[in-house]
Amino acid sequence: MTGLIALIKRELHALWRSPWQLALVSYIPILSILCLWWLFSAGLPRQLPVAIVDHDNSQLSRMLGRKLQANPVISPQSFVDLSSAVTAMKQAEVYGIIVFPYELKRDLVTGHSPTIDIRYNSQFLLVGKLLSSQIQMTLGAGLLEVAGGKLLLQGVPESKVSVNLSPVKSQTTALFNRNNNYVGFLVPPVLVALWQLLAMLIFSNSLSRELTCEGGLVPGTGVWSRVLAKVVLFTPILLMHGGFILALLYLYLGLPAAGSLALLMLAQFVMLLAVWLLVLLVFFIMRDSARIVSFGTAMFAPAFAFMGITFPVHEMPLVAQWWRLIMPSSHYVDSHVSIISYGAPWQTIALQLTSYWVFLLIIPVLVLLSRRLERASPSCENIA
């Protein structure tokens, strides 16, 4: 026990002497968490510029224009001709184009069926899909009003008009993220990916200090007691960062959370242990500080894409689904969604945590590799 305390003290000294490592455990996480949250702080896409080319200039087209103006997502910009609207779209100044055709109103009144053309920029998939559905919904509602007027003229009683127009109404509910807020859906996984990177960096830096420049072990007590000291020191520090993320999102910003945050902290704790195991594996194989970090980077940098929040897991190719399981963050995100959205109880989470069992297979490999490291020559000549 006293040995462990001495080793932890040694870790603390090392931490104090390394400005970069000190930055990594203190202000860098806080700054980057706040910075990423700020980036997405708008939460809901609003006032996205859309070009309107009105060739009709009738009461009807102006009414539809006003309807679009009233939609909070759309910010209509008038364009005189189509070509300037197309240029603006190619320069990403507007995200969509709506064309009201010449004689729109006349065609409608005389019983022809005119076409309103919409082009939306799907190179920006997120914005494009949102605009497409919002524009169609708004125009649909506006045109329905016009059709309602027509029915009244035909002598349909007012109480029957709305039923005649759309006998089947639909009510769409976004379950679990009620107002479709992007802060609620995008920011937590982004921050978890960042947190995983920080954990990887902090632990690899600390482990690299135990290496001589030839890849041997710095003389001293056995490798496992040193690793234990690092785990005991850095696990609580990183849990504090993880707790900061949860507190910022669910306590300060007040995003809805159905389940208990304490359970989430438990999930974070298990995820950290899995990250430690992976970093240890890379450490014992690479035994060179720059290469450990490069390898860890290659592994964890794409973590966000594999979480399955932006793109559904069951639509990924099988290889991607396997690769996903290598990353502790993907296991964690499943528990995160269960707790935050569905309010899952501890039994469900405990069951989910068993998905980490594959990481246990790393342990015997680590034991074998650590023996090799302890046998490696401790001497170090000159730095290349």
Next chain:
Amino acid sequence: MTFWQLVLSELKAIVSDKAIAVTLFGGVLFYSVLYPLPYLHQVPTEQQLVVVDLDHSSLSRRLIRHADASPKISVIGQVGSITEAKTWIESGRAHGLLVIPEGFRRDLLLGKGVTLSYGGDASYFLIYSAVAEGLVTAGMDAGKQVQLLGMLAKGEAPEQAAQSLNSVKVNSVPAFNPSLGYTPYVVPGLFLLILHQTLLIGTGILGAGQWKARGYWSELSPLQLISGRISAFMLIYLFFSSFYVGFCFYWYQVSIQASLGLVALFLLPFLLATSVAGIALSCLFVRRDLPTQVLLLASMPIMFVSGFVWPLALIPEPLIWISQAIPAVPAIMGMLELNQMGASWSSIMPKWLQLWGLFAVFFLLALYGVSRRLKESR
């Protein structure tokens, strides 16, 4: 040492340094496969849906068949209550639910309005939008059919009835990424960012490893060293960018609008500015494992601030101003406009000039930094 000897020794230093070689050659290849891997199937289809049918009529069964026929939805089962449907969603068996109210068919035939309720799991963005889109279309189709039946029953001519139902056609068509695929959306921006980050890391590690030691670099003037280093990295990145923007764009079916000459002309200041920015950055480090760490942490913010994932219109202004100093930011947007959306050269000219401006600024910074580092080591 002649210029070409210098470039050759730079190339040797890059290839023989394992950390750099792994980052550049391994990283660029590895990421070209790994990043797009989850998105290979492009469009989410056949999202599992659970139905709560409280009506049990011929019409409700028809509606369910309609929903199932939609490419976005696959009906995986029916349950008796909404609570039960919710447990299906919470356990991950289904991602959406459809509730058909009691008396659905009767009310419709009596000419009363009915309301269908749809729900989608909004914890997952694409799943939710696929479920919502599929169900709205199915519901609208069902509504139209009922309307048509009603009109025909009232004695209207079928053609007339069909027309008054579709009085105005709304024709919404995606532009630039017609398949609405996820890889053509992510790949163009992401791959430029990977080129940017690996180039910065490569130059960073090379510099950080050299400043404290002596070698061929100690004998050179800062200007010589910088030009030699830029040339060496440009040679390597000529191949990497051809691979990414050429082969990978083709392989991942990214739409391409600009000519090869224009793309090359646009990438030139991007690669120059990035490599010289990397050299300037490398002067801040003497530990070889630091450049990777700093640049890794910067990657995610750069990706989101460059405007291809999250619209620029929603990013706070101060963040946009700061980001303009990062070569990847004007380069990604400029390339998307030029190559994916077919903008004219004159309209992306400001971004091209901005990249040349960044090249000039970082060149001066690199000159200052390298001359200080070289003086220290002498």
